[in-house]
Structures are given as C-alpha cells and as structure tokens.
Amino acid sequence: MTTDTPARLLQLLSLLQTPREWPGGELAERLGVSRRTVRRDIDRLRELGYPVQATLGADGGYRLVAGKAMPPLVLDDEEAVAIAVGLRAGAGHAVEGVDEASVRALAKLEQVLPSRLRHRVSTLQAATTPLTSGDGARIAPETLTVMASTVAGHERLRFAYRAGDGTESRRLTEPYRLVSTGRRWYLVAYDLDRDDWRTFRVDRVSDPFATGARFAPRELPTGSAAEYLRRSIQRRQETYEFTVAFAAPADVVAARLPGWLGTPEPDGERGCVVRGATGDPVEWLAIRLAMAGVDFVVREPAELVECVRELGGRLSRAGG
Structure with a gap:
C-alpha cells in the first residue's frame, strides 16, 4: 500500500497516461488503496489541471483526455x-x-x-x-x-x-x-x-x-529569423531566383515548405506563387518542391524547368 500521497499521485498519473480506460477497482488494486481514495486522488489531479474523465458503470472507469492546456507529463525510464x-x-x-x-x-x-x-x-x-x-x-x-x-x-x-x-x-x-x-x-x-x-x-x-x-x-x-537567414545566405552565395506556381492555397503550401524558400502569395482563387532565391543545386530544389505534395509549375529559371522535366520523366520510367 502506498501511504505517501505525492508518490501515489505520481503513480496514478503514470497509469492514466497510458492510452486506455482504467476501472476504478483495478486502479485501487494497483495502488493498494480503497476506491474512495482513488476518487479523492482523481479529484486532486483535476485540481492540478489534469483532465481526467470518469465514466459511469458498475465499476466506473477513468482516463486522461485532451484538455485546454498541456499539463506536466510523467515518464518512466524507458x-x-x-x-x-x-x-x-x-x-x-x-x-x-x-x-x-x-x-x-x-x-x-x-x-x-x-x-x-x-x-x-x-x-x-x-x-x-x-x-x-x-x-x-x-x-x-x-x-x-x-x-x-x-x-x-x-x-x-x-x-x-x-x-x-x-x-x-x-x-x-x-x-x-x-x-x-x-x-x-x-x-x-x-x-x-x-x-x-x-x-x-x-x-x-x-x-x-x-x-x-x-x-x-x-x-x-x-521580421523573422528565417527571413534574415534567407537574405544572409543570398548575400554570401552565388544565387539564382526562382518562381513556382502551386495549385493550392497559400496557407497549405506555407505549411509544407520551409520558410526560408519564400513566402507563398495568393494567385487566383485556389493557387499561390512562391518567389525566392537560393544557392542550392537545382536538383535539390526540384526534389524539395515535389516533396510539398502539391501540383506545381516552375515559371523560372529555365534550368529548374529543365531539371523538373527530366526528374519527372525519370520517376515515370522508374514507376513503369
């Protein structure tokens, strides 16, 4: 039986952070206390900000659910x-x-x-x-x-x-x-x-x-560290400018591309354009653009257009 209340609360919290529902009787058995003590400990955890949900039933059950804030986690060694x-x-x-x-x-x-x-x-x-x-x-x-x-x-x-x-x-x-x-x-x-x-x-x-x-x-x-870094790299390297049109809204593309490549600007009803400059090889930029998972068209430079065309053909052949 765990008589140290703080230690018992930590043990209870560790159990509840396992993604499952715990019957009250099983928790009481694990902790070596009565079901009434378990209920009191659950109330203490709620007062500390842990969103513990209780379910009705013959035995009753408890589980930790998502709340409005992130409370401290308790991790075991592994x-x-x-x-x-x-x-x-x-x-x-x-x-x-x-x-x-x-x-x-x-x-x-x-x-x-x-x-x-x-x-x-x-x-x-x-x-x-x-x-x-x-x-x-x-x-x-x-x-x-x-x-x-x-x-x-x-x-x-x-x-x-x-x-x-x-x-x-x-x-x-x-x-x-x-x-x-x-x-x-x-x-x-x-x-x-x-x-x-x-x-x-x-x-x-x-x-x-x-x-x-x-x-x-x-x-x-x-305005941002990413923008400052992008400009700093441009000043130090031999760079080239690029313009790419995406068939997706600006917020979608912004979430899928690193900010230092450029800020997507709305273009039409459902598209956007990214204008930027980089000193990276065109092959790497082509692959990175494709990784966004959105249809796109390279407008410039010509070297990037040709690279994307060759890469697309190579991948098509590889896929049979």
Whole structure:
C-alpha cells in the first residue's frame, strides 16, 4: 500500500497516461488503496489541471483526455530514454520539422535526466547507425541543446567558429533563434565583437559555452529569423531566383515548405506563387518542391524547368 500521497499521485498519473480506460477497482488494486481514495486522488489531479474523465458503470472507469492546456507529463525510464534518443537523432541530422521547439524540448529533458539514464541515451545513440544520407553535416545534439537553452534563457553564448574559408575565431554572441533549413542548422545571433547581426552554421561551431550573463533581446532587422537567414545566405552565395506556381492555397503550401524558400502569395482563387532565391543545386530544389505534395509549375529559371522535366520523366520510367 502506498501511504505517501505525492508518490501515489505520481503513480496514478503514470497509469492514466497510458492510452486506455482504467476501472476504478483495478486502479485501487494497483495502488493498494480503497476506491474512495482513488476518487479523492482523481479529484486532486483535476485540481492540478489534469483532465481526467470518469465514466459511469458498475465499476466506473477513468482516463486522461485532451484538455485546454498541456499539463506536466510523467515518464518512466524507458519512455524518457526513447524520447531523448528520438529527439537527439532528429536534431543531429537537421531533419526538417524537428525545429527549435523540439531542440528546446530535448534541452529540458536532458537537464532533468538522471545520470544513469543520460548514460543509457548516449550509449544507445553511439551504438546505432541511422540509415540516412545527404549532404547535411551531422551535429552533436549537445551543441544544439546548449544553444537552445541560451536562446530560451536570453543568455550570452561563447563558442569557437570555423568560417567557410577555414578561418577560426572565438565569438561572443547574444543568440536569437535556431533555424533549420532541412539539411543544416543555423544560429541567428548578435555578434558582440563585430557589433552586428550574424548567422552561423551550427556544424562549424565547437565548444559552445553558456556564459551565464543575461541580456535583453535586440530587435532583428527583418521580421523573422528565417527571413534574415534567407537574405544572409543570398548575400554570401552565388544565387539564382526562382518562381513556382502551386495549385493550392497559400496557407497549405506555407505549411509544407520551409520558410526560408519564400513566402507563398495568393494567385487566383485556389493557387499561390512562391518567389525566392537560393544557392542550392537545382536538383535539390526540384526534389524539395515535389516533396510539398502539391501540383506545381516552375515559371523560372529555365534550368529548374529543365531539371523538373527530366526528374519527372525519370520517376515515370522508374514507376513503369
């Protein structure tokens, strides 16, 4: 019998977070208490914001349902390790969709993981090889979690940086946002030594160190970190402009394309147009546009038009 009420509540919450309905009698047996105590504990959880739903019947049942807010979760050892490994894998490969929010979640989780579980996570990751490929550089998840923590906490970040030409330097920054382009992670930050905004490829960062010094966030020159990164890449690379018309509303296309490619603009009743610039190979852009899962027509440049035509023919032949 569990006489410690907080411990019993945590155990009850852990059971309820399993996606099933629990009869009151089974919960009482699991916890070693009476059904009346179970009912009181359910009321305590509701007072804490957990949406526990009760069903009528001979035995009655309880289940945790979706509420208006996200209450704290209780994870057992295996669940915590599984989530940490999954987030680390996504963060380390700059998987599109695993953005800054996911990295922040990883930072929070690893901060509270006991050392024994942290060791299990590291061991499991070191012993596995992901079946992925591409030209995106791999990044140590620890680098991303340190950066995400300083972004969220408005804390100055110091790190070593290797530029594209091989020049190495030490940087002291006020980190603003982490941005994933699908192949790479970038840090948008204010460089205190150069007194200006900069973008840094995270795979070229080493020895990130949170200084502990807080700062008041500055206003970014452009509306969003993704837009600032897109313009920064355009200035540094030999880029080409492109225009693509999609047979879907702007909000649908915006949800399926990375923001740095450009902002969809309405075009007609049910279509939209994306205008942007990139230094990526036309082959990669063609594939990325196709991954949106929406019919589209490339208007320019001619090289991208020809690439899409060849790619379409190749895929048609491959499908018989």
